[in-house]
Amino acid sequence: MDLLALADFNLVARHGGFGKAARATGRPKATLSRRVTELEAALQLRLFERGARNLKLTEEGRALYERTAVLLIELDETAAAIASGAEKPRGRLRISAPLLLSQTAMGKIAAGFALKYPDVRLEITTEDRAVDMIEEGYDLVIRVNPAPDESLVGRAFLHDRLVVVARPDLARPTGGQSVAGIVRGGAGSEIWNVMTTEGPIKIRIDPVLVLSSLIMVRDAVRAGVGAARLPISLVSQDLADGTLQRWGDIEGSEIALWALYPSRRLLSARVSAFLHFLSEAFPKGTPEELAAYIGS
Incomplete structure (x- = not known):
């Protein structure tokens, strides 16, 4: 040929x-x-x-x-x-990353990687959809709880979970009444299954705000509009200083961030370098580690 x-x-x-x-x-x-x-x-x-x-x-x-x-x-x-004369990372590296991670941490990650590997031309795009790596020319994708894909391999490098938070002056509902809620995505009545220190409860939500970004949801909760489900890494500082209170954890809301690349491909020096950089930034991969990274 x-x-x-x-x-x-x-x-x-x-x-x-x-x-x-x-x-x-x-x-x-x-x-x-x-x-x-x-x-x-x-x-x-x-x-x-x-x-x-x-x-x-x-x-x-x-x-x-x-x-x-x-x-x-x-x-x-x-x-x-x-x-x-050496396998030195160089050339173009295209990465697709989800919105929230991009808004909170990818700028710092990208800057640190660029300083360490100046011969790599890093390009990061923000998308929550599952991109086609081959068709769209990506070297690496970061996905949240990805579905199994035989054409991709990788590993989870960060974990998080959803918690229900609100301002301290908003009392947690009892007796089945609803509470004002801030949600991401479509509107409509919702029931949240929440694990508290006293055991599982159901919280009925009346969505008073529907927003497209979790950053927007967090800011609205801080303003006292209502309660919301948010990743604990995004509100850990608010919980620590008492700005927000934690009502409990959403059942079955574990979040895993995966770095994936095509399984048919021999791992390039630049992709390998980025994966190693992620492991150095988040050696334990815990929500607390991500929160500290965002806040530092």
């Missing part, structure tokens, strides 16, 4: 078209088109469906891209490492 043709096929697949690949890389569009056509002829497969305005991978083309893209990257990294 012609590796140059395969590399050009990957460029076109990654950028979603001959024109986009040509503009991004400075390669002639005609050369890219010719190389892909030659590769299709050699394999006797159609790799792209060519529409009037768009280009789409065929099923065979997608399979070839998923299996060869990471291998070509590894070849480039190996050649660069040999040329430099």
